[in-house]
Amino acid sequence: MKPEHSAFSGSRALVTGGLGFIGSNLALRLVELGVEVTVVDSLIPEYGGNPYNLAGLAGGVSINITDVRDEHAMKYLVQRQDYLFNLAGQTSHLDSMTDPFPDLEINARAQLSILESCRRFNPSIRIVFASTRQLYGKPRYTPVDENHPLDPVDVNGINKLAGEQYHLLYHRVHGVRASVLRLTNTYGPRMRVKDARQTFLGIWLRRLLEGQPIAVFGDGQQIRDFNYVDDAVEALLLAASRDEAYGEVFNLGASDPASLETVARLLVQLSGTGRYELVPFPAERKAIDIGDYVGDYGKFERLLGWRPRVMLAEGLAKTLAYYRSHGHHYWEPTGALVAA
């Protein structure tokens, strides 16, 4: 299956969080598909935006630096768009617990405000909202399907849930075409690797490239599923363009879930150097840890034919290669071992 996505050609799309990890990969793909892309990003330093992510596209995409909390900017920007890929978010679970209000403003209030603007000024737009498997909380069974009870374990999860519910509501009540994807751990080129704020894989990879040991929390036996970013991008395209998707929530997921220790070992193997070590859970992470998670993406596969194409070893190898070449655009070297 290699969907053509010819419907996108000549259309206009807005990507919020478009200088971030998934947003920039999506923007690149959209441009490839002949889409006139506008990217919105706040460039808040702690978040995922990095101008380098789209540096290769100079002139091929319109970049608008603003915050999704800026109602007036967003009201203007959603107009005349065919698609809205609504990816901007506060993603740090820890930050949401220490300072819950920015999370609420970005993940809940701004979403409502964007939807109001779409309803009033561009009701024929098609929207995908990037949500998260975190909404399920500690899984009561695996693989977790979309009927699994929702039980967010942190403020971030609660606000993301409100965000996705607004989207579904605006579809149901106001007819705004919106779908929701619950992403699992996504990784790949252009992710934040400076620290663990976006994904633990970021800091693992950076430490590996810097010749420092990877720290695996707990006994390393927690299971996760990982999507290479190209598979997540393909999911976003399907969810934005197919009539069957609107009003629906879909899990993403992987066919090869793995334990954290397995991933660490694989990264070390693939890089040909380095090591990992098991370290006790920091208390503030333990409080919001969810144990094993494996998502069931059967609904998305049945309705829209999506399944992940890139296996973990292949994706990690590509990711390592990317940061070996481009790492210096993602973090300040701190040691002598940076390969750049």
Add this chain to the structure above:
Amino acid sequence: MKPEHSAFSGSRALVTGGLGFIGSNLALRLVELGVEVTVVDSLIPEYGGNPYNLAGLAGGVSINITDVRDEHAMKYLVQRQDYLFNLAGQTSHLDSMTDPFPDLEINARAQLSILESCRRFNPSIRIVFASTRQLYGKPRYTPVDENHPLDPVDVNGINKLAGEQYHLLYHRVHGVRASVLRLTNTYGPRMRVKDARQTFLGIWLRRLLEGQPIAVFGDGQQIRDFNYVDDAVEALLLAASRDEAYGEVFNLGASDPASLETVARLLVQLSGTGRYELVPFPAERKAIDIGDYVGDYGKFERLLGWRPRVMLAEGLAKTLAYYRSHGHHYWEPTGALVAA
């Protein structure tokens, strides 16, 4: 079972929304139990607050007019309290759809802000959050228990869900003792009867007392369960004071659910005059109608021994009697037939 609630004697309690329907009935009961009560109310005209509700208590309760969105006021007011009955809310489903932001600010953001203040300045407080059965959306089965999927049908439901999740989270992660009650249709003395903003029973009752026909939407066969306010107050006391309640969500409910037409007929019978008529659903109400609803309160009964004591006919009779005597404090007479 007549619990003594002796634990309350000599304690201090804050009741948000305390000039409103349920809040004022609760405040009256708390004073009876020997509690030093502070009431917070915004007196926003469209909401449920009415100074007359506590007029009989002059001096026996401290009344603080402010809005729960006022962070600084709330930060001060939650201190030195033993209990917080967190009842203030934007309750209009229709308003939440036409102007969603006040609903978000009151039902979600202010809740988070109150909880932050409790965590920081009064972590040993005990909190009950008044939530709503609306979170379940259109029931997939009845009676609806607490494991029923959550699927709010309007912005109000989404924000109330976030509000209750914040409470549960602050219990789980920060150890703040909080419980959540999902109230169903509550009625009784001191409810808003000026219009249908709080409950359709309000406007029904007023129209009946004004000699106008009660308008029942649709075919009148939708089933609801109704709690007389004294039963809801008893539930709040239990949920605030028992260790088994913290971190839990409980449905309320009734043992005598009834169709809307049955309730209308009963009201007409009890009042000895008047009539009802079936009228088509207004479009904006139809869009957020949920069909039949009956709540399963078995969990609350098993864990805390609560069950409703006042049957519908008895409760409606008491309510009618209250508004016959006190109705002029609740609405401006518009016709000649007001019994006051």
